[in-house]
Amino acid sequence: xxxxxxxxxxxxxxxxxxxxxxxRSARSTRSARxxxxxxxxxRRTGVAYLFLAPFLVLFLVFVLAPAVFGLWISLxxxxxxxxxxxxxxxxNYIELFTPGSTTSGDFWQSMLATGIFTVxxxxxxxxxxxLVAVLLNQxxxxxxxxxxxxxxxxxxxxxxxxxIWKYLLDTQSGIxxxxxxxxxxxxxxxxxxxxxxxxxTLVGVTVWWTMGFNTVIILAxxxxxxxxxxxxxxxDGAGAFRQFVSVTLPGLRQVMTFxxxxxxxxxxxxxxxxxxxxxxxxxxxxxxxxxxxxxxxxSQNNMAAASAMSYVLFAFLAIISIxxxxxxxxxxxxxxx
Amino acid sequence: xxxxFAVRAVAAAVxxxxxLALTACGSNSGSGGSEVSSGDYTGPKVTISFWNGWTGGAAxxxxxxxxxxxxxxxxNIVVKDVPMQWSDIGQKMPxxxxxxxxxxxxxxxxxxxxxYAAQGLVLKADSIVKSLGYSASDFPAGLxxxxxxxxxxxxxxxxxxxxGLYVNKDVLQKAGVDPSSIPADKTSYEAALAKLKxxxxxxxxxxxxxxxxxxxxxxxxxQYGGDLFDKPVTKATFNSDAGVKALxxxxxxxxxxYSPANVAQDGNINAxxxxxxxxxxxxxxxxxxxxxGKLNWQAVAVPQIGTxxxxxxxxxxxxxxxxxxxxxxxxxxxxxxxKWMNDNSADWPKxxxxxAKNSVRDDPKLVKDYPALKPFLDELPYAHxxxxxxxxxxxxxxxxxxxNEAVTGKKSPKQALDDAVAKANALIKQNKDTYGN
Numbered sequence: 001x002x003x004x005x006x007x008x009x010x011x012x013x014x015x016x017x018x019x020x021x022x023x024r025s026a027r028s029t030r031s032a033r034x035x036x037x038x039x040x041x042x043r044r045t046g047v048a049y050l051f052l053a054p055f056l057v058l059f060l061v062f063v064l065a066p067a068v069f070g071l072w073i074s075l076x077x078x079x080x081x082x083x084x085x086x087x088x089x090x091x092n093y094i095e096l097f098t099p100g101s102t103t104s105g106d107f108w109q110s111m112l113a114t115g116i117f118t119v120x121x122x123x124x125x126x127x128x129x130x131l132v133a134v135l136l137n138q139x140x141x142x143x144x145x146x147x148x149x150x151x152x153x154x155x156x157x158x159x160x161x162x163x164i165w166k167y168l169l170d171t172q173s174g175i176x177x178x179x180x181x182x183x184x185x186x187x188x189x190x191x192x193x194x195x196x197x198x199x200x201t202l203v204g205v206t207v208w209w210t211m212g213f214n215t216v217i218i219l220a221x222x223x224x225x226x227x228x229x230x231x232x233x234x235x236d237g238a239g240a241f242r243q244f245v246s247v248t249l250p251g252l253r254q255v256m257t258f259x260x261x262x263x264x265x266x267x268x269x270x271x272x273x274x275x276x277x278x279x280x281x282x283x284x285x286x287x288x289x290x291x292x293x294x295x296x297x298x299s300q301n302n303m304a305a306a307s308a309m310s311y312v313l314f315a316f317l318a319i320i321s322i323x324x325x326x327x328x329x330x331x332x333x334x335x336x337x
Numbered sequence: 338x339x340x341x342f343a344v345r346a347v348a349a350a351v352x353x354x355x356x357l358a359l360t361a362c363g364s365n366s367g368s369g370g371s372e373v374s375s376g377d378y379t380g381p382k383v384t385i386s387f388w389n390g391w392t393g394g395a396a397x398x399x400x401x402x403x404x405x406x407x408x409x410x411x412x413n414i415v416v417k418d419v420p421m422q423w424s425d426i427g428q429k430m431p432x433x434x435x436x437x438x439x440x441x442x443x444x445x446x447x448x449x450x451x452x453y454a455a456q457g458l459v460l461k462a463d464s465i466v467k468s469l470g471y472s473a474s475d476f477p478a479g480l481x482x483x484x485x486x487x488x489x490x491x492x493x494x495x496x497x498x499x500x501g502l503y504v505n506k507d508v509l510q511k512a513g514v515d516p517s518s519i520p521a522d523k524t525s526y527e528a529a530l531a532k533l534k535x536x537x538x539x540x541x542x543x544x545x546x547x548x549x550x551x552x553x554x555x556x557x558x559x560q561y562g563g564d565l566f567d568k569p570v571t572k573a574t575f576n577s578d579a580g581v582k583a584l585x586x587x588x589x590x591x592x593x594x595y596s597p598a599n600v601a602q603d604g605n606i607n608a609x610x611x612x613x614x615x616x617x618x619x620x621x622x623x624x625x626x627x628x629x630g631k632l633n634w635q636a637v638a639v640p641q642i643g644t645x646x647x648x649x650x651x652x653x654x655x656x657x658x659x660x661x662x663x664x665x666x667x668x669x670x671x672x673x674x675x676k677w678m679n680d681n682s683a684d685w686p687k688x689x690x691x692x693a694k695n696s697v698r699d700d701p702k703l704v705k706d707y708p709a710l711k712p713f714l715d716e717l718p719y720a721h722x723x724x725x726x727x728x729x730x731x732x733x734x735x736x737x738x739x740x741n742e743a744v745t746g747k748k749s750p751k752q753a754l755d756d757a758v759a760k761a762n763a764l765i766k767q768n769k770d771t772y773g774n
Contacts, residue, residue, distance in 0.1 A: 079771050080431055080456075102763045171599045172542075173607060190599030193545075194745050279546060279602060282745040283738055298428065300731040301771060 074307035092308035103305050109284060110292035118267040121203045125263045128207060129214035137222045151212035162276030165205050198278045198286050205273055214259050221255030257328040261321055268317055289313050378673040380666045384415040388440035390423035395687040407677050414670045434458045437661035442671035444495055447652040448723040448730050451486040455727035455772040460657040463490045465672045476693050483722040484654045492654035493675055494693035498621050499650035499716045500552050506633045508615040512536035519637050526640040530595040533615055541616040542605035543587050543596040545741030552649045553618040554740050557583030559721050560643025570726035573761035576754035584743050584750035621713045622689030638712045650720040686710055728768035735761045
């Protein structure tokens with residue numbers, strides 16, 4: 001496999017020398033210089049592919065090949081226990097869209113759960129980090145301490161935060177309900193047991209856990225906005241809010257496109273929080289698409305249907321990502337004209 | 338060039354994908370029997386590998402000790418202990434066995450045996466059982482049958498883990514319930530709950546999770562004379578009158594204020610330890626719970642709420658794996674190992690499980706060493722084990738959904754059970770297609 005890819009990415013047709021670490025010899029230095037004088041585009045592409053090769057090999061073996069394989073599985077009646085698998089065309093997909101089949105009801109319920117979670121969590125995962133990043137970007141005392149504090153939860157694994165919050169949010173003996181009771185509020189809220197509380201828990205815990213990541217990226221974007229722009233805006237009489245709207249937000253556009261996209265994708269792939277905190281309950285209300293797909297494919301060996309579900313989920317996410325990029329580009333064009 | 342490269346890359350990926358697919362298709366294994374000449378292996382020296390899910394508790398210390406002892410007593414057998422997470426075993430076993438790289442012997446849960454057997458991963462063990470001299474009467478009633486699939490024996494029992502009633506005696510004392518006579522039937526149990534309620538204690542916290550709501554429901558279902566499935570496991574039957582009665586009894590505990598609503602996962606056992614509740618239906622594995630250290634606790638048999646005695650129990654079993662090109666000598670050596678382990682399982686209660694072999698359990702030394710286990714031993718004559726059918730664990734998950742929906746008040750017990758049975762029947766049918774007949 002590795003040699004195959006090497007021959008694919010090696011710049012054979014260009015005739016350019018392969019960099020073989022023999023730069024010490026004067027001859028190769030000369031030839032390299034000679035190559036650089038030639039129209040150099042092709043040669044540089046070759047070297048770039050060479051540097052990309054290790055990643056490309058991993059990508060092909062562990063991402064693209066399984067993805068193609070998964071597509072094929074979704075078109076068969078795949079069972080790991082049978083010797084032969086037969087091609088069934090789009091049957092697995094049609095079943096997903098046929099009400100009353102074994103998988104369709106549960107699958108769309110889980111897609112709905114994923115949708116609810118994404119719609120509820122993404123705004124918070126954008127606004128809260130934006131606000132925090134703007135605050136951290138001020139010249140405040142102990143700024144790096146706060147940066148570290150907000151980022152800290154992100155380094156914890158989902159198993160750790162799951163266990164922590166399971167204890168804190170226990171209906172009867174959790175600290176959260178205890179504190180609520182002390183200040184005269186209901187002290188028996190079913191944070192992990194019943195909706196809508198379970199949704200609040202899942203969104204809240206996710207925001208607490210992952211907002212540090214978005215904050216750091218947005219903060220980096222803020223640092224990239226020239227101070228001159230703020231100065232000019234201030235000279236034109238813009239107040240803090242106007243500066244935020246007219247300088248900060250446009251300056252963050254590129255960064256925000258990226259953050260919005262990865263946040264939507266991350267929320268749509270939510271699994272661990274539901275799996276640990278609510279067990280998908282009450283009933284299967286908070287069982288997300290990934291949770292159901294993993295259960296069907298890995299626990300119940302129902303791989304064909306699970307693969308089809310993955311591709312349906314993939315289609316949804318691809319559409320959302322494309323729409324998101326289009327919208328951001330249009331906005332950029334509009335503000336540029 | 339860029340474009341051509343992309344086309345080639347995709348072509349290469351497709352080739353690899355199909356290659357994988359074809360390789361996966363190529364492997365196949367038939368199932369056959371294995372001959373074991375006698376209980377003690379006398380052939381040439383062999384090394385056998387042994388997979389198990391004993392990664393926590395006392396097992397990681399106890400098992401290597403047992404295996405060292407076995408290896409030193411048997412000059413012609415070397416057992417290699419391979420512990421890993423239970424879920425990893427389930428995922429690795431099919432491919433490993435088909436590639437001839439699986440274990441020679443493994444321990445699995447009762448409800449996984451048929452799933453493995455249907456895939457041809459496990460050897461039929463009828464002849465092994467015979468040569469080891471085992472019969473059904475060497476184990477608790479019904480346990481040998483829990484290792485049967487399609488009329489053949491696929492597994493040899495190793496351990497059982499029944500449910501029991503855990504009691505916080507201090508809480509009972511404070512509420513004015515005599516802790517020396519712990520209720521064992523419906524009337525006295527409900528009387529105790531009522532008395533606890535007047536003292537401001539919610540006596541039994543009902544939850545809607547596998548631990549412990551599902552196990553309590555299944556116990557009650559059997560107590561009311563119902564069953565989870567029909568005998569050949571072609572139909573789910575837990576929405577019977579017995580099932581509705583069982584689940585209604587549980588939701589009534591909440592309705593009557595004997596249990597709080599919306600108990601979270603593990604909320605009930607934590608409440609028992611914190612002295613907030615008196616009773617908890619839980620497995621024998623809790624006898625090794627270190628948090629019980631400071632507690633004035635006792636475990637008893639689960640009370641008889643329904644019309645007959647019954648209790649849920651799970652079990653683990655030995656399986657002899659049907660690797661591609663399985664060496665008969667290794668299987669024979671594994672059988673010797675299994676017999677030796679069963680004979681030397683007197684310390685297995687350290688892990689919170691009861692040894693399956695009657696002669697070991699009946700030894701008075703066991704109760705002397707582990708007095709807390711007495712009530713669990715007494716329960717075994719009427720214990721019910723998990724159903725054996727390929728893919729049954731996915732079907733069992735619908736029971737938990739029903740219990741959860743009823744306990745959280747989303748559906749009435751009848752409605753929740755009816756919906757779950759419909760789902761379970763669809764899954765049973767799907768399993769037929771997945772695993773074949």
